[in-house]
Amino acid sequence: MNESPRGDVFAKTGDETTGAPPYGKIGVLLVNLGTPDDTDYWSMRRYLKEFLSDRRVIEINPVLWWPILNGIVLTTRPSKSGVAYRSIWNEERDESPLRTITRAQSEKVADKLGHREDIIVDWAMRYGTPTIASRIDGLTKRGCNRLLVFPLYPQYAAATTATVNDTVFDKLKTMRVQPALRTVPPYPKDPVYIQALADSITSHLADLDFEPEVIVASYHGLPKAYIEKGDPYQCQCMDTSDALREALGPLGRKLKTTFQSRFGRAEWLQPYTDKTMEALARDGVKRIAILTPGFVADCVETLEEIAGEAKEIFLEHGGERFSFIPCLNDSDGGIRVLVHLIEQELKGWAD
Numbered sequence: 339m340n341e342s343p344r345g346d347v348f349a350k351t352g353d354e355t356t357g358a359p360p361y362g363k364i365g366v367l368l369v370n371l372g373t374p375d376d377t378d379y380w381s382m383r384r385y386l387k388e389f390l391s392d393r394r395v396i397e398i399n400p401v402l403w404w405p406i407l408n409g410i411v412l413t414t415r416p417s418k419s420g421v422a423y424r425s426i427w428n429e430e431r432d433e434s435p436l437r438t439i440t441r442a443q444s445e446k447v448a449d450k451l452g453h454r455e456d457i458i459v460d461w462a463m464r465y466g467t468p469t470i471a472s473r474i475d476g477l478t479k480r481g482c483n484r485l486l487v488f489p490l491y492p493q494y495a496a497a498t499t500a501t502v503n504d505t506v507f508d509k510l511k512t513m514r515v516q517p518a519l520r521t522v523p524p525y526p527k528d529p530v531y532i533q534a535l536a537d538s539i540t541s542h543l544a545d546l547d548f549e550p551e552v553i554v555a556s557y558h559g560l561p562k563a564y565i566e567k568g569d570p571y572q573c574q575c576m577d578t579s580d581a582l583r584e585a586l587g588p589l590g591r592k593l594k595t596t597f598q599s600r601f602g603r604a605e606w607l608q609p610y611t612d613k614t615m616e617a618l619a620r621d622g623v624k625r626i627a628i629l630t631p632g633f634v635a636d637c638v639e640t641l642e643e644i645a646g647e648a649k650e651i652f653l654e655h656g657g658e659r660f661s662f663i664p665c666l667n668d669s670d671g672g673i674r675v676l677v678h679l680i681e682q683e684l685k686g687w688a689d
Contacts, residue, residue: 364457364687365482365517366680367473368444369502370490370635372465373434377424382416389465394501397564419638426641437463439635440490442668443676450677454688458482464502471509478517484687485517488680490634492531493574494524495560522683526574527581530678534671535578535631536585542663543589543627550627550661552592552618555579556644557632559597559606572607578631598630598648599639615648619655626652629663634672636665 374385390396390407398406428438440461448459458480462473477485489502503521510516525531539553557575565572576595583590598611618626628648630640645662652660666672681688 361481361483362456363481364484364486364684365474365477365480366447366451366457366459366486366488366684367470367477368440368447368459368461368488368490368676369470370436370440370461370463371498371637372463373436373637374420374423374466376432377420377427379416379420382420382423383412385466386416386419387412392465392497392501394504395497397561422638422642425646426638434637435641436635436637439665439667443635443673446668446673447676447680450673451680457684457688464505470502470505474506474509474517478513478515483515483517484520486520486522486680486683486687488522488676491632492524492528492634493526493557493571493578493632494569495571496564496569497560499524520683520687522679524574525679526577528675528679531675532578532581532585534666534675535582535629537671538666538669539582539586539627539629539663540589542661546627546661548625548659548661550592550625550659551623552594552626553589554594554596554611554614554626554628555582556596556598556611556628556630556648557607558630558639559600559610561602562605562607565607575632582631598643611644611648612651615652615657616655619652619657622656624657625659626657627661627663630665633665634676635667640665 372385372389374381376382387407390411393400396403396407423434426435427433428435431438440463444459444461451457451459458477460473460477462468462470464470474485485506487502487506489499491498494500506519506521510519543550555578557578560569560571575597579593579595583593586593594614596609596611596614597607600606600610615626628644630644633640640662649660649662666675
C-alpha cells in the first residue's frame with residue numbers, strides 16, 4: 339500500500355524533495371503600539387493616518403470622522419507631532435526610542451530563553467514597521483507552527499490590546515496553514531510586574547537629592563465613552579495603582595493616579611495629568627516624582643509629554659523639583675516581567 343503524501347505541516351526538519359518548511363518551533367512575538375519611520379511631515383502623516391484610521395482607536399462614525407481626519411488632523415498634526423518626536427529621537431540609530439527599546443527587549447528576552455532551541459523571539463509594531471504580518475511570515479518560515487503574541491500593555495483596552503489581536507487574526511485569515519495561537523492577557527496586578535514597578539520607584543528615589551511629596555502614576559487616557567461601553571481599562575489601571583500602593587508600604591500613601599494624552603473635545607478619564615500638575619503646584623506641593631505604569635517602554639508619551647511638558651507645567655505654576663521615573667524598558671526588572679509572563683503562557687507548549 340502506498341503511503342499517504344505528507345503535507346507541509348508534517349515536515350519537522352524540512353524536506354529537500356517537496357520544499358516543505360521545517361516546523362515544530364514556537365514563535366514569541368512582542369508587539370508595541372508603533373512608531374513613525376522619521377519625523378518629517380510625510381512620514382508622520384503616514385503613521386498618523388494608519389493609527390487614527392483604526393476603528394478601535396477612533397470609534398466615531400467613519401462618515402463623520404473621515405473629513406475631520408483628512409481635512410484637518412492630517413493637515414496640521416503631522417508637523418506638530420514631528421517636532422515632539424524629534425525632541426526625543428534616538429539620533430545615533432536614527433529612530434524613535436520606542437523602536438530602540440522594543441528591539442532591545444526582544445533581544446534580551448531571546449537571550450533569557452536561549453536555552454530553549456524551539457523558541458524564537460521577535461518583535462513588531464501595530465502601526466508602522468516592522469508590521470505584525472511580516473513578522474508572522476518570518477516566524478512561520480523559520481518553522482514556528484505555534485505562536486504566542488504578546489501585546490505589550492499591562493492594562494487591557496480595546497484601542498490597544500484588542501487591535502493588536504485583531505491584526506494577528508486578520509493575518510491568520512490569509513494563511514493556508516495557520517500556526518496554533520495564544521495571546522498574552524493583560525497583567526495589571528501580576529506580582530512580578532508590581533514588584534518590578536515598586537523596585538524601580540524605590541531605586542530611583544534613592545538616587546534623588548530630594549524627597550517627593552507626591553508620587554504620580556500617570557496612565558494613558560481613554561475617552562470616558564469607551565469605559566461606558568464596557569472597556570475594563572480604568573478598573574485595571576486602578577488595580578495596578580492599588581497593588582503598587584500596597585507594595586510600596588508607607589511610601590504608597592504618596593501615590594496619586596492620573597490620566598494623560600487626551601485628544602479632541604470629548605471627556606476622557608480623569609483626573610487629567612496636566613491639570614493635576616498645575617493643581618498640585620498651586621496647592622503648594624514643591625516636589626514630585628512621576629511614573630507611567632501603563633507603558634512598558636519609554637516613548638513620545640512618556641519622554642516628551644511627561645518628562646517634558648508635565649515638568650514644565652509643574653515648574654511654571656510654582657513647583658520646584660520634578661523627577662521622571664523611566665519605564666521598566668529593557669532593565670533587568672523589565673525583562674524579568676516579560677520572561678515571567680511568556681513562560682506562564684507557554685505552559686503545555688514549552689514546559
